Amino acid sequence: MEIIMLELDDLVKQYSDFRLGPVNMTVKDEVLAVLGPSGCGKTTLLSMIAGICLPDEGTIRLDGRILDGLASEDRNVSLLFQDGALFPHMTARENIAYAATSPNIITELAMSLEITDILHKLPNGLSGGEKQRVALARALAADPAALLLDEPLTNLDAPIKNRLRGELRSFLADLDIPVLYVTHDQQDASVLGDRIVVMRDGTVRQAGTPKEVFERPASSFVATFTGNPNQFRALVRECESATQLDWESYTIEMGADSAVSPGDDVVFCVRPEQIRLSGDAENDPEENVIPCKLIRQHFAGNSYWVTVRPDGTDHEVMVHLSPMVYKQYNIDNRDRICISLPKMAIHLWKTQC
Numbered sequence: 001m002e003i004i005m006l007e008l009d010d011l012v013k014q015y016s017d018f019r020l021g022p023v024n025m026t027v028k029d030e031v032l033a034v035l036g037p038s039g040c041g042k043t044t045l046l047s048m049i050a051g052i053c054l055p056d057e058g059t060i061r062l063d064g065r066i067l068d069g070l071a072s073e074d075r076n077v078s079l080l081f082q083d084g085a086l087f088p089h090m091t092a093r094e095n096i097a098y099a100a101t102s103p104n105i106i107t108e109l110a111m112s113l114e115i116t117d118i119l120h121k122l123p124n125g126l127s128g129g130e131k132q133r134v135a136l137a138r139a140l141a142a143d144p145a146a147l148l149l150d151e152p153l154t155n156l157d158a159p160i161k162n163r164l165r166g167e168l169r170s171f172l173a174d175l176d177i178p179v180l181y182v183t184h185d186q187q188d189a190s191v192l193g194d195r196i197v198v199m200r201d202g203t204v205r206q207a208g209t210p211k212e213v214f215e216r217p218a219s220s221f222v223a224t225f226t227g228n229p230n231q232f233r234a235l236v237r238e239c240e241s242a243t244q245l246d247w248e249s250y251t252i253e254m255g256a257d258s259a260v261s262p263g264d265d266v267v268f269c270v271r272p273e274q275i276r277l278s279g280d281a282e283n284d285p286e287e288n289v290i291p292c293k294l295i296r297q298h299f300a301g302n303s304y305w306v307t308v309r310p311d312g313t314d315h316e317v318m319v320h321l322s323p324m325v326y327k328q329y330n331i332d333n334r335d336r337i338c339i340s341l342p343k344m345a346i347h348l349w350k351t352q353c
Contacts, residue, residue: 033193
């Protein structure tokens with residue numbers, strides 16, 4: 001099967017107070033999650049691809065065809081907004097039929113998205129999740145060469161959102177067309193995206209697989225936006241077989257990093273879910289064991305967040321624990337604990353990043 005590619009080359013859109021780009025992306029038969037805060041240019045990017053607004057510079061190609069200057073209806077691209085935008089006077093079937101390339105595709109999509117039994121209903125009789133399924137079916141009924149999704153799960157209640165997120169993952173993976181999924185939700189991006197692009201102020205700050213972006217952020221912004229509050233300044237001490245950091249009164253050892261040199265001022269981070277609890281600082285075989293005071297804790301429905309303060313510092317470290325580990329260490333009944341920072345879980349960048 002021939003692979004359809006969506007290619008964005010040096011794409012720029014300039015407004016009076018905002019500039020998007022230049023953006024360069026290639027999206028194959030995959031889900032590319034575009035992650036970033038409100039106002040970073042995510043929706044503008046989709047709008048340019050869909051032909052709603054035109055770029056000031058750059059080229060958009062889909063399956064080798066240049067889209068520049070083409071009207072929206074001539075681009076073979078479907079765009080789904082967060083509210084679905086269903087026609088209120090049409091039934092679910094009629095909404096899908098409005099864009100359908102053939103009658104058979106309505107039945108096929110209804111079965112795939114499990115909405116066969118609601119096709120007779122008007123939008124005001126549908127739940128939030130059902131509306132989004134119908135809107136997705138309508139977007140796909142046009143048999144597009146690329147699918148653009150603009151935060152389609154944002155307005156859904158948490159239980160519906162969690163269920164639909166998982167269902168969408170397998171459904172989108174089977175489409176074999178480029179899919180751009182815009183979101184500000186890092187969980188949406190990590191679950192749905194084969195790759196993630198992180199944007200800020202109109203520019204791409206990092207691109208990679210979810211694992212690469214979440215565990216090896218390129219900057220403090222990327223780390224923070226992907227849910228990692230544990231970021232601390234340190235000084236590089238050694239860089240031979242391993243990299244050693246001076247952090248307060250502690251020596252932190254991590255895997256070798258050729259991007260830094262002794263004396264460099266850096267920021268290191270470690271994700272809360274990768275921090276381990278430990279026995280004691282002197283006799284424990286774990287890596288980078290640090291004695292701490294327990295500061296606070298809270299239950300998050302199916303896990304625990306525990307905040308600790310390493311001895312001799314003013315820093316706070318957040319640890320994400322499963323209920324089993326939380327109970328194993330009897331966190332409820334103690335005010336001190338040791339944490340371990342695994343060497344391979346530590347990532348750093350120079351402070352100018």
